[in-house]
Structure formats: structure tokens, C-alpha cells
Amino acid sequence: PLTSIKGYTETLLSQQSPDPEALFSFLQVILRNTDHMVKMVDDLLQLARLEAQSAQTQTAVVDAVEALNVAWKACLPFAEAKKVTLEQHLPERELYVAAEFDQLVQVFRNLLENAVRYSPSEDKITVACQVAGAKATFSIRDNGPGIPRQHQQRVFERFYRVEKHRGKDPGSTGLGLAICRHILIKNGGKIWLTSPNEPEGRGATFHFTLPSSHSVV
Numbered sequence: 581p582l583t584s585i586k587g588y589t590e591t592l593l594s595q596q597s598p599d600p601e602a603l604f605s606f607l608q609v610i611l612r613n614t615d616h617m618v619k620m621v622d623d624l625l626q627l628a629r630l631e632a633q634s635a636q637t638q639t640a641v642v643d644a645v646e647a648l649n650v651a652w653k654a655c656l657p658f659a660e661a662k663k664v665t666l667e668q669h670l671p672e673r674e675l676y677v678a679a680e681f682d683q684l685v686q687v688f689r690n691l692l693e694n695a696v697r698y699s700p701s702e703d704k705i706t707v708a709c710q711v712a713g714a715k716a717t718f719s720i721r722d723n724g725p726g727i728p729r730q731h732q733q734r735v736f737e738r739f740y741r742v743e744k745h746r747g748k749d750p751g752s753t754g755l756g757l758a759i760c761r762h763i764l765i766k767n768g769g770k771i772w773l774t775s776p777n778e779p780e781g782r783g784a785t786f787h788f789t790l791p792s793s794h795s796v797v
Contacts, residue, residue, distance in 0.1 A: 581613040581620070623755035626686075627738065630762040641793050642681040643674045644716065648707060651688035659696045659705075666692075669708035677716050678791040679767040687763050690756035691720045691786050698724030698784075716792035721785040726775040736761045736771065764788050 588606045592598055598606075652659075652666055659666070677684070695705040699722045706721040727735060731742045738758040757771075764771050768791050775784035 581617040584613040585610050585617070620755065623759060626759055627755060627762060630759070630766060633766060640678070640680065641676045642679055642684060644677045644679075644684065644709070644718070644790075645670050645673070645675050647679075647681060647684040648688050651685045651692055654685075654689055655692045655696060658693065662696060662699065663702040664696050664699045665704045667704050667706045669706065671709075675709060675711070675716065676793045678793060679769075680763075683763045683767065684790075687760045687788065688720075690760050691788075694756060694786075695720055695722035695724070698722055700724065711792050714791055714793075715789050717787060717789050719785050719787045721777060721783065723777070723780065723783040726777075726782050726784050727773065729775075732773055732775060735773070760788070764790070767791075 588610050592603065592606055648668070648670065692705065692707075699705060703723050707718070708721075709716055709718045711717075727742055731740075734740045735742065736757045739754040741754050761771050769789040771786065771788040773784055773786045777783040777785055
């Protein structure tokens with residue numbers, strides 16, 4: 581982003597009377613790359629804070645359904661622009677898990693944003709959950725291009741980018757999945773993915789676990 585910001589700014593400064601249409605276009609590029617840089621710095625700061633904390637700390641019991649709804653509301657303008665909808669297979673009432681609420685919202689938001697980003701227009705994302713004993717397993721499924729098997733273990737590394745159809749999106753910082761992984765480990769869970777989805781032979785599903793609880797403690 582900084583390279584683009586610098587290049588377009590230098591080009592504008594080199595022109596005594598830039599064309600108004602070109603000026604507007606260049607300023608849009610500068611603004612878009614500035615927003616991207618701000619998001620990247622914010623993500624790096626969050627990663628640093630997570631890494632500075634202990635590997636696992638005592639957390640509260642929060643409602644995962646509420647966290648998902650908050651996250652989807654934040655993603656809604658992006659989803660509506662692509663006409664992508666959300667299909668939930670979660671309990672209508674509370675689903676309690678051990679986590680920090682804001683961090684759980686961020687996990688859902690990062691995964692939902694990725695799902696929207698790579699979903700075809702006018703498609704849907706499916707979120708589901710299964711509770712077995714003291715563990716809740718969530719899944720976020722999209723029908724996008726999927727992730728090749730050789731990349732599936734590395735997508736949770738910071739800045740790792742899958743080439744071709746998933747690697748050139750200017751809206752991604754390459755840090756969202758690394759943040760999800762750190763948050764879930766800190767809260768006693770884990771994250772992984774399966775791709776392609778069966779039986780369609782396309783898309784990807786991200787799974788993550790958290791300790792569950794049926795009552796607030």
C-alpha cells in the first residue's frame with residue numbers, strides 16, 4: 581500500500597495542473613491504499629497484543645449466537661454489495677462458550693469476511709455448530725474457489741497468500757486467519773479448514789472449536 585500511495589502522490593506532485601478526472605481517480609487509489617494500510621497496522625497491533633498475553637487465560641462464558649449476529653451485522657454492507665446471504669444452523673436461543681466476547685466477534689467477522697470475499701455473487705454462506713460434551717465446533721462454509729491442499733496448513737501463517745484467485749485481493753491483509761488462530765488457542769480452542777466441500781467439489785469450510793457451557797458461570 582505504501583508503494584502505491586507514494587507513487588500516485590509523486591505523480592500528482594509532478595503535474596502542475598492535473599486533469600480533474602485523473603486527480604479524482606488518483607485520490608481514490610491513495611485513499612483505498614491508505615485504508616488498507618490502516619487495517620494492516622491494526623491487525624499487526626492486535627497480533628502483537630495476543631502474542632504478548634499468556635497462551636491461555638481464564639475467560640468468561642458468552643453467547644456465541646449473539647457474537648455471530650454482531651459480526652454479521654458488521655459484514656452486512658460488504659455482503660449486500662455482492663448479494664451474499666447468511667444461512668444459520670445455530671440454536672435460536674443462547675449457545676454459551678468460554679471466550680472473550682469481542683475476540684469471538686472478531687473470529688466470526690474475519691471468517692465471514694473471507695467467505696463473502698470469495699463467494700460468487702448472489703450465493704450464500706452457511707454457519708453451523710455442533711456441541712458434543714464440553715466442546716462446541718463451529719463451521720463457516722462458502723462456495724468459492726476453495727483452497728488447494730498444499731496451502732491449507734499455511735494459510736494460518738501471517739502474510740501467507742494463496743496465489744491466483746485468492747492471492748491478489750486488495751481488501752485482505754493476510755493477517756485475519758493468523759489472528760483467528762491466536763485468539764482460539766488463547767481461549768482453549770483450535771481452527772482448521774477443509775476444501776473442497778463435498779459433494780460440490782468446490783468451496784471451503786473453516787472449522788473452529790471452543791469450550792462450551794450450557795449455563796453462565
